[in-house]
Each structure stands twice: as structure tokens, then as C-alpha cells.
Amino acid sequence: MTSIAIPAGMPQYDDVPRYDVAKVRADFPILDREVNGHRLVYLDSANTSHKPRQVLDVLGEHYAMHNANVSRSVHTLGTEATEAYEGARAKIAAFINAPSVDEVVFTKNSTEAINIVAYAFSNASLRPDADERFRLGPGDEVVISEMEHHSNIVPWQLLCERTGATLRWFPVTDQGRLDESGLQDLVTERTKIVSLVHMSNILGTVNATSRITERVREVGALLLFDCSQSVPHMPMDVVDYDADFVVFTGHKMCGPTGIGVLWGRGELLAAMPPVLGGGSMIETVTMARSTFAAPPARFEAGTPPIAEAVALGAAVDYLGSIGMQAIQWHEKELTAYALDALATVPGLRIFGPTVPVGRGGTISFALGDIHPHDVGQVLDSLGVQVRVGHHCAKPVCTRFGVPAMTRASFYLYTTTAEIDALVAGLEQVRKVFE
Template sequence: MAGNADQAEIGAMSDGSTRTPLDVAAVRADFPILDRRMAGDQPLIYLDSANSSQKPRQVIEAMARHYELHNANVARSVHQLGTESTEAFEAARDRIAAFIGAPDRDEVVFTSNSSAALNLAANVLVWAEPPLGLRPGGEVVITEMEHHSNIVPWQLACERSGATLRWFGVTDEGRLDLSNIDELITERTTVVSLVWVSNVLGTVNPVAEIARRAHEVGALVVVDASQAVPQFPVDMAALGADLVAFTGHKMCGPTGIGVLWGRKDLLAQLPPFLGGGEMIETVRMQGSTYAAPPHRFEAGTPPIAQAVGLGVAADYLSALGMDRIAAHERAITAYALDRLADVSGLRVLGPTDPVDRSGAVSFTLEGLHPHDVSQVLDSLGIAVRAGHHCAKPVHDRFGVASSTRASFYLYTTREEIDALADGLEKVKKFFR
């Protein structure tokens, strides 16, 4: 279903050069689910990748092979299967470290998802010794466009520590309002935690700029990169953050695995989050000492097969080229914004300019509930998301309770965007 237009465009690379664009038809052939027929024999048009991406057969087959041939627990057995499983798990850590430009493999902590990674960060910063720990009189700064996973953990952390929660607002255009940055980030600031790419507005935030300001006052910077890592090249060494969370299921990997990246020197100063097997150095009835990072933060049996799948997903994306994926994402998002602008009564939440914008486009359709819009589109084989997308405050900011969201990825075609625009016209006629 890949369009000729997708093949004809030359993607602009981050360094200003050009190269062969992403071969979307070849990419789609790697994703078995995209050949599905839905109810009424409708072809599947999957526009919900910000929620969860689809998985290429390379990832599916790698996980199946692990279970078929190498299944055993890690770091606990000296038999062959245990050794093979441990080697595969740690090789996945190497692959992820390389994929995100981590200076050291031991900076990669496996978690179950982004929410778990952000909760880990918030809790250990409550428990940490001064000057790292949250304390009464200290402040945590977040933003109004955060996913609930980067709001609720900090609310709880502030309640438990006596710190104060503050936040950046959002402009009418859907950008972060940085006009009062010097009032929000001050000597009282202990942590600044923000989303890199909004899952509702699609806005790409200037993380490096905000991190520089935060570090000037001695604050730590935590970044929710759930929507960023799948979409464009990431270099942790250059980002300027101290802790970064992302998840596997949005980057062609399996569910049940995420990552918390942290500066090695910082992780070494932080206390454990969960207690149990593998995170210890030694245990006595009188007390315990703990393993060095990353294992200090990986209590219990980890997501082994999921790590194997995530490592293969990182290799898959790297082989395609993250610059090419980013170029395709920009092109398809620009095309979608143009097509949706022709749908009368449709209001896009967030930037309508594709610059510094990702492929998550949330919108309302005048007089219609987002759930109704989604259900009619689903009857046409078009999968979108409806609701508040786990981000109620930003919906409140724009005066709506919920929205419909179409989100794109490396396998999205222009024909699918056309089908969405045509489908929205059918939605309007259905309820007219």
C-alpha cells in the first residue's frame, strides 16, 4: 500500500545531506499485521502508533526463538541454557546502549515500561541523601503537557517529601511557554522533569535548552522520551539530561519492557527502588548491601525475552536509519496536517506547523464525540485513539475533555492519510 509519493521524496537528513528515502513498501512487508483484513473485509489502516507501534517479524521471530531454544533465567544458573539466556539479555543491553548513544552500557536499566521507569526515578529521588533528594522547600518543575506517568509520580513524590510541584504552561499554538523560565527554574529547583515529544500535541520540546538552565541552578533533569526515541536519532551524551525514560512497545519492540537511562555517576549515588533477588551485593539478617547499577535497579526475574525483542527492534530501526525514519515522519505529518486542514469543523490540538512536531495529531470534530468518531472510523478499518490519551491537563488547557488522535510511524503511507481524511467526511455524513 505504499504510495509512489513516499518513494519519490528525498528525505532531508539532520546534517543537511540527502540519501535514499525510506522504502515504505519494503518496511510494510516486515509487519505481518498490516496485511490483516478487518470486519467487512476492510484493509487495516493502523493510525495508533503513538499508543503502541506494530512489530516486525524480525522481533516476533527472535522472541519465539529465544523461548524455543534458549529459555532460562538469567544470572542464576551455570548450565548452558542459563548462560545463553544471560548472554542474550546482556547483549540486548549493549544494543540499546548503542542505539541511544549511551556512554556506558551500565547506564541502561531495564524496567517494565516508561511508567515504571519514571516511578523509579521519582521514588529514588525522594529516598536519596542530600543534596540529591527531594526535601521541604525544594521544588519539582514539570509541564502542563505531560502524560499522567510524568505527573502523578511527581505529585506523590512531593506529597511524601514536602517539596512543591510547579509547571510550565502551554501556548495557544501548543508549544511550551518558556516566557517565565527564570521564575520557574530557580535555586529552589531540585528536579525538572519534562516530556521530549508530547503524545497529544506532537510538540517536540527544546530539552537541551531547558536542561542547560536547570543545570545552572544545580537541578537534575528527567526526560520522558517515550515518543522521541522511536522517531528520531537520540544521543544521550549530547542531550544534557540526567535520567531518561522510554518504552519498548512504541519503538517496534514488545510490551512489558522499558528503559531508564541514567548517568552512571548519578545511578551509583541513588538507592534501590525495589528489593529482591539480583539487586543485592550481600544479604544478612542484620542488613543488606546492594549491587552496582544497573542491577541495583533490576530486582527479580527481568523481562528476558522482551529484552531480546527490544534489542532486535533497536537493530531493525538502526538498519533502516533513524534519520530516514525521522524524515518520513516529518513528511507524512506535514501531509496529514494539510489534508486535515481541508476537513471542515476539524480543530487540531497543537502546532499546525510541522516544524518541531511529531506524527501524533489530536483533533476534535465539531459537534461529535471523539468516541463516536473513532467507532465510525473503525468500521472503515481505520484504527485511531479516542479519549484523553492519559493527558487530562493538556486537554483541560484547550477546553476539551477528550480528542481523537491519529498517529503515524515508519509504515504509514499517504494513501492511509487520504483514507483518514475521506473517512472523517463519512463520519460527518453518518451523524448529519
């Protein structure tokens, strides 16, 4: 691979995987755009990533040449569509080292994937013959953390309201790390499931999971990791992480919108009741009752996101061709560079870890007393795209005493020049509001 340019003053390593960032950027048509008369500087990949031609071409070709419904027809187009759809499932399974392709359930996003698990608990709690691991009621507990995205808070709040269970959570330290000091008292024999973000979408924190996993196994609870922000950026091995469920979403990893993944241990998926009823998820149907298909079909009622799944398979091919370790290292260098560069901006406060250890390429900050919406508007006028607001993580904003934050986030196509453009833009923001 061709080496990327390493900023002056940063450590030089010869034994890490690298790639040519300029060559990668050429695969993304949108990066040639101008915004408000300036070359586009896109620093919002934690929100959604851009799509390379290799993915866009596959998406277009599928609709143009292979469009048909899946698992319904014996004609040629139906067979091609089904093979492409199930082929994408196999690619995803290999990408995360799933023991079986049947453990990969296609959803529309991470939010739906988490809700499938939560509603499986809810449905099981109404059935006396349900697997005890999924039965939930008063006295039982669900554990999350204070740094979760709303998609990993609200479903569990609703589940606890429906069942009478209690929701508890890990707090966040002043440094933006998960506070595990109360682990033994928080995760107990009353805990039925622990659902945690792997990498925070607002703080950039990458949570160490081994101690929590060990405790979860001790008490016999289930464990879900929200990997929406980590699967796109680093190697993922579901066996190594010893989770029961892993969720992630396609549009943050060079794939299209409308497609996500729920991975679950095969025997757990087989024990879970369905959430949505309809076509394709059934075994038999009579007017009196129905029986249900084995996973993953049990959780994919109706016409699925076929073309989106095929394009996600192409995105996995693309990321694999570059190498997830190379992407991870590229972003590690970028993050170190960005933390140092942002530290030169007077009045700027970073939320979350301020060192490039145990954190990813997502940096949220405040610039003095300037409202993040004003920061974002001035940066946009300069072509620099960042996200502003509460980032679907309002409890984190509350924890740090601010109504909103500005967030810059990086990906495999981000350059140090773009970080320099951000810093220069922030200086312009200060001049406007000083």
C-alpha cells in the same frame, strides 16, 4: 535505499535518507489484516507500534531454544540467556549513545522508569547519609509541564506529597508549544529536578530543550526527559541532549510490551538508593542488613523481562537497519501531508502545532461537536484505527477546553494512502452526524 513516494506539491530533496515503505510494510504481518471488511489502516502507533517478523521470530526463538533465568546459573541455557539479555543491554546503549552499558536499566515501561527515579528521591530523603542531590523536603521544588503524560505527572505529585516539596509546571501556549517565558522564575535554586516530555503524546510537539537544559545546569538541578514518543521516531544521543535521565518504552518502537529503559548518568545511578528489594539486586545479605549491587543490577530486582529485552534488542537492530534519520524524514513528510489533508475537512480543529516544524507524526483533533468516541467508532467501521479519549494527558484536554480528543499517529510503515483513508473516513463521520 529505494525512495518512498513523495506527495505531489511537496518539496523534493535528493540528499535525505529514504527507504521503501512497501518493503517495510511487508515485514509486519498484522498490516495484512482486514477490519470490518476493510483493509486495516493503523493510525495508533503513538499508543503502541506493531512488530516486524524480525522481532517476533527472535522472541519465539528465545522461548523455544534459550529459555532460562539470567545471572543465576552456570549451565548452558542459563549462560545463553544471560549473554542474550546483556547483549540486548549493549545494543540499547549503542542505540542511544550511552557512555557505558551499565547506565542502561531495564524496566517494564517508561512509567516504571520515572517511578524509579521519583522513589529514589523519596528513599534518599529519609536517609541522613544520602546524596544531597536526591534529598527533598519542604521548600524544594519539582518542575514538570502541563503537556505531560500522566506517567510524568502522578509520580511527582506523589513524591511531593510524601516529602513536602512543591510541584510546579511550565504552561502550554495556544499553539501547543511549551511556554518558556517564565523559565527564570520557574527553574530556580529551589528546583531539585525538572522532568519534561521530549515529544508530546497528545499534541505532537517536539520540545526544544537547550534553554531549559542551560537553566537547569545554572541552578544545579537534575534533568529527566521522557522520550517515550521520540526515541522510536528520531535519532537519540543522550550525551548530546545533556540529560541526567532518559526514559523510553519498548512497545512503541517495534518491540514487545513489558519492557522499558531507564538511562541515567553512571555516577547518579550509583548515588541512588534502590527502590525494589529482592533477588539479583544485592551485594550481601545477612539477617541484620543488606548491601546492594552496583547499577544496573541494583534497580532490576527479581527475574527481569528477559525475552522482552532480547526482543527489544532485535527491534533496535531492525530500526537501525532502516536508519533513524530515514524514519524521521519519512514521518516529517507524512506529517506535512496529513496537516494539509486534514485542513480540508470542514469543522476540524487541530490541537498543537499546525505546521510540520518542531512536531512529530502525532495529530490530535476535534471534528465539530461530534464526540471523539463517535468519531472513533465510525472510523473503526471503515477499518481506520485511531485513538480517542484524554490520552493519559487530561491536563492538556482541560487546557484546550475539551473532554477528549481524536488522535491519529504515524510510524515508519504509515503511508499517504492511509492518511487519505482517514480523511475520507472523517467525511463519512460528518455525513453520519450532520
